[in-house]
Amino acid sequence: MTQMNASVESGPAPTAVPDAVAVERTLAGDRDAYRVLVERHSQNVYRLAYRMAGNSHDAEEIVQEAFLRGYQKLKQFAGQANFGTWVYRIAANYAIDRLRQRKVEDSRRELPSRDKEDGSEMDPLAQVKDSAPSPERLAGSSQLAYRMQQALKELTPAERTAIVMRHWDGCGIEEIASVLKSSTTAAKNTVFRAVQKLRSALEPFAEGRAKAMGVE
Amino acid sequence: MEHPKEEELIAFHDGDRTNRERVQEHLRACAECRVALEKIEAVFAAMDSLPVPDPGENYGQRVWAAISPRLPEKQPHWWESLFAPSRLVAVSAFAAMVVAAFLAGHYWWHPKPDNTHVESADTAKVRERVLVVAVGNHLSKSEMLLIELSNVQPNPASGKLVNISAEQHRAEDLLEENRLYRQTALKEGDQVMASTLDELERTLLDVANSPEEVTPARFDAMQKKLESRGILFKVRVIQQGLRDRSNPAKQQPAPKQQQNISKMPAEPRQSISKIKNTEGNKV
Numbered sequence A: 001m002t003q004m005n006a007s008v009e010s011g012p013a014p015t016a017v018p019d020a021v022a023v024e025r026t027l028a029g030d031r032d033a034y035r036v037l038v039e040r041h042s043q044n045v046y047r048l049a050y051r052m053a054g055n056s057h058d059a060e061e062i063v064q065e066a067f068l069r070g071y072q073k074l075k076q077f078a079g080q081a082n083f084g085t086w087v088y089r090i091a092a093n094y095a096i097d098r099l100r101q102r103k104v105e106d107s108r109r110e111l112p113s114r115d116k117e118d119g120s121e122m123d124p125l126a127q128v129k130d131s132a133p134s135p136e137r138l139a140g141s142s143q144l145a146y147r148m149q150q151a152l153k154e155l156t157p158a159e160r161t162a163i164v165m166r167h168w169d170g171c172g173i174e175e176i177a178s179v180l181k182s183s184t185t186a187a188k189n190t191v192f193r194a195v196q197k198l199r200s201a202l203e204p205f206a207e208g209r210a211k212a213m214g215v216e
Numbered sequence B: 001m002e003h004p005k006e007e008e009l010i011a012f013h014d015g016d017r018t019n020r021e022r023v024q025e026h027l028r029a030c031a032e033c034r035v036a037l038e039k040i041e042a043v044f045a046a047m048d049s050l051p052v053p054d055p056g057e058n059y060g061q062r063v064w065a066a067i068s069p070r071l072p073e074k075q076p077h078w079w080e081s082l083f084a085p086s087r088l089v090a091v092s093a094f095a096a097m098v099v100a101a102f103l104a105g106h107y108w109w110h111p112k113p114d115n116t117h118v119e120s121a122d123t124a125k126v127r128e129r130v131l132v133v134a135v136g137n138h139l140s141k142s143e144m145l146l147i148e149l150s151n152v153q154p155n156p157a158s159g160k161l162v163n164i165s166a167e168q169h170r171a172e173d174l175l176e177e178n179r180l181y182r183q184t185a186l187k188e189g190d191q192v193m194a195s196t197l198d199e200l201e202r203t204l205l206d207v208a209n210s211p212e213e214v215t216p217a218r219f220d221a222m223q224k225k226l227e228s229r230g231i232l233f234k235v236r237v238i239q240q241g242l243r244d245r246s247n248p249a250k251q252q253p254a255p256k257q258q259q260n261i262s263k264m265p266a267e268p269r270q271s272i273s274k275i276k277n278t279e280g281n282k283v
Helices: A004-007 A017-025 A035-055 A056-072 A083-117 A123-130 A136-139 A143-154 A157-168 A174-180 A185-213 B006-013 B020-029 B031-049 B060-068 B078-082 B087-110 B118-150 B165-187 B190-207 B216-229 B230-245 B256-265 B266-278
Strands: none
Touching: A017 A035, A035 A056, A035 A083, A035 A157, A035 B060, A056 A083, A056 B060, A083 A157, A083 A174, A136 B020, A143 A185, A157 A185, A157 B031, A174 A185, A174 B078, A185 B006, B006 B020, B006 B031, B020 B031, B087 B165, B118 B165, B118 B190, B118 B216, B118 B230, B165 B190, B190 B216, B190 B230, B216 B256, B256 B266
């Protein structure tokens, strides 16, 4: 969690008003005080959201929803952690729900096309999605990065959440478990499973990269 | 020598202290496991190579611009709303009225020292009735407003905005009266009355502070809030108590708290009644 806290605190601060004061003022009815919190923590939440969603459009929706929910639940915050950590967790919870929902919707959409082996009745939107790389995909440029993005998409929502929180944001297993609503052992196993899946998917590329980087 | 499991290598990479020394020692001796660890490290290196697009320096401002119209209204302190520019004129006029009423009461109403106890009791009764009627009228008007708001049925499918400007103005008018009655009830220790008027005030504030036109969704949320507070029911209960007291024929022994209003000393009650008279029987 240390890594995440560091990034939370180093984010741009629109004003010198401390988070705790901004929270207090918001709770007292000063809606504009919430603006300080939004402007200060948006970038950090965006990074999480982007890594969870894999594209800017969804990431921005996650960020907005996280801050809206944060505002509605602000009374529950009551100084239990720093605001950055708290809203980060809200975003992670929302993102995982959204991933799960998307997964269900995708699986429903895919069922009819799987019945047709020649693919003649494939969803045209799905075809567009496969053939046209998104700007983010192009921005990634390297084949390895593209492959990694694909591999991340193949993870279950829980695995993706676990690996994003653990690797990029340095969250503790307890924190990951609370977002996944599971035990710490289960959360640990989810992280392992995610790494194993990514390793298998990247095996041919990872070996070459390991040699190129001279990892020992 | 037993090779560490992949999970153990991942945990080792993660800095996990469990079995750390054993794994480290094994890695020194086992080339196969070193390769396995390198593969794991390469996965993490590949993850780090994934770019996150920079949303821009003003991203926070854009997020705020996107969400601020969707934030639900929060309840400001009542005294804060007094200083809203749109209400400053009305509040100033009301304050002047209160001062005038105070001065009028101070100079014009002096109980004569030779009044008998019987006369004082009669005067107190008359004043109490005036107050009961005034508060009753106020609650009756508030009840009408709440009923009207509850009965509107916006059509979410049409997406048409609901215009509540008329209700808003009525709520603003009722607010000023409500504050005076609430403060008097509070001062006199009538907790039931003060608490109900306080809740009514919050509701009136919500209505008064709303935009003139609201989306059906927001209006629905307002209605639900009204319902959840149960304010209409509470207003009716208090009204019934007042009616019972203003009609001696039907008068029942009132609950202890509700009798408080009749215990209010003559001075504040007189002030209120005089204010009402000064206002041209506004209530």
